[in-house]
Amino acid sequence: MIRRILPHPGLSAMLVVVWLLLVNDFTFGALFLALVFGVLVPLFTSRFWPARPVVRFGPDMIGYVGIVLYDILIANFQVAWIIVTRRNRDLRSHWLVIPLELRSPEAITTLAGTISLTPGTVSSDISGCGRALLVHALDVADPEAEVARIKRRYEARLLRVFA
């Protein structure tokens, strides 16, 4: 029954929070409208999300977000340093192939987005069978070590978040 009314509880909660932040005013009217949207939008769009990804909200997810934010901060300084000091012909750019253990499209999208956001790497393509991610790295000394780092640091944690 609760599944019928709230097919995606996470999406509903996010809609309510985003709506309240957009209105920027915590009143009863705003909260009521936010709840209406939080219930109606997932109901009408549930046909677009048939696979229903299982996301575990908890310490794993908070840890993942924290690590990504920290990496964005640190790696921004590294990329800025590379851009300012390194000559173009000394750049060691590489294509990396990251074998995926994640299977659900939502989890792979999250990983690809994380890779693009953390400076120095941009995810460019996925293999036709969805088992490998093509990533371009701006400057890496050891491509295999970089692939291992991404798998250990991000994918291992995402495997725990998307059970």
Place this chain on the structure above:
Amino acid sequence: MTLFAEILVSALLVLGGVFVLVGSWGLAKLPSVMTRLHGPTKATTLGVGACLIASMIYFPFFSGTWSAHELLITLFLFLTAPVSANLIAKAHLHRQGRRIDPNPSDQIVDGLPPPLGTADWATFAGGTTTDTAIPGEADGDRRS
């Protein structure tokens, strides 16, 4: 206290400005499309992030109003920046892979590493939907 907030806000603004400047300089200086993509996608994250944090500190301190819109700007930036970067990368892969682009770059034509499975990279995998769809998606299509 006001002085402290002023120093903090100006330091964050300068930091953000420096990062956006370096990102734009990277866009002008780096040698190829794929390497250039690194400059601006990164400048948005920390450069714009620092400006938004400065704004979040400035308004409660100096005009007494509090606004959460900065958080939303960060959220939407984090959602959209990887998507646009991915689309530019895919367009570049197409132009290089089909030899539309007269200047070969980024070792795409001959140096792209092969994916692990039997299927090619999705960008080059041809028009059939069964090839390009990832397993979960194909599953879902049947059910709906």
